[in-house]
Amino acid sequence: MSVILKVEERAVRPRSIRKKLRKEGRVPGSVYGKTIEDVTISVDAQTLDKTIRQNGLNGVYTLDVNGKKINTLLFDYxxxxxxxxxxxxxxxxxxxxxETEVEAELSVVGTAKGMKEGGILEQSLYSVVVSATPDKLPEQVEVDITDLAIGDALTIADIPKHDDYTIVNDPEEQILVIGAPRAIEEIEETEEGEAPSEEE
Structure with a gap:
């Protein structure tokens, strides 16, 4: 579902016009794509902030430019x-x-069995690239870690497939691992690093 966001065309020159717009509570911007001519715009700052907060960075925004409707995604800001x-x-x-590709945040769900035993969650990947039609792009992708024990890792391949979108990342890319408790690791490292005694 798209959200209508009313914007206004703006002049490109002089450069000082952008500063003037910001003082008036408007945000300068642009719209571009393969099917349209580039358009420079401005949008009310409060309306933009409220709309993005309510609908997310991956929402579809139908821009109303002087009565012309353009379906868009927030590309950069x-x-x-x-x-x-x-x-x-x-x-x-x-x-x-x-279909188009965007980044979606990884949301970790649940508490791993290994964490209840003292293990430590070590996450190395916090977002993934997803491909879908604009109306089905997710804001987040959930990963359930409930069944992970100490030493278990979670990769892209472990995320259940979804009907609405496809994850583009390498299936073997690691998301997180449940590491051993620090105290145990430190003891093992100390034992391995001990120098042999003189008696030996």
């Missing part, structure tokens, strides 16, 4: 380092019947 205000936003026009 820039936030102010200190205030976290929107500085610039880019939308990519998409065909709703054509």
């Amino acid at each position: 820039q936030l102010d380092t200190f205030t976290k205000d929107w500085v610039h936003v880019e939308f990519l026009a998409v065909d709703m019947n054509e």
Whole structure:
């Protein structure tokens, strides 16, 4: 399901116009894609912030540009380092019947058996690339770790297949492992590193 976001066309020159727009509470941006001519736009900052928070980074946004509707995905954006205000936003026009690739966050679900025994969750991958039609792109991909014991690892291949999207990453890529308790690891490392005694 798409969300309508009303935007306005804006001039490209002079460059100072972007600063002026931000002072007026608007965010400069652009829309581009294979099927449309590039359009420079501005959007109300509060409306943009609220809409993205409610619908996610992978939501479909139907931009209303002077009455013309364009189905888009949020392609890129820039936030102010200190205030976290929107500085610039880019939308990519998409065909709703054509698959596209985006990043989706990995969400770890459950508590591993190994963690209950003192094991430590060591995660190395926090997002995956998924392919789907724009209306079926997930914001998150859940991975259940409930049955993992100490020493068990979880890879891309272990994620159950989903009807709506396909994960593009290498199936053998590791997501996480349930490591041994630190105390045990340190004892083993100490024993392995001990120098032989003089009597030996």
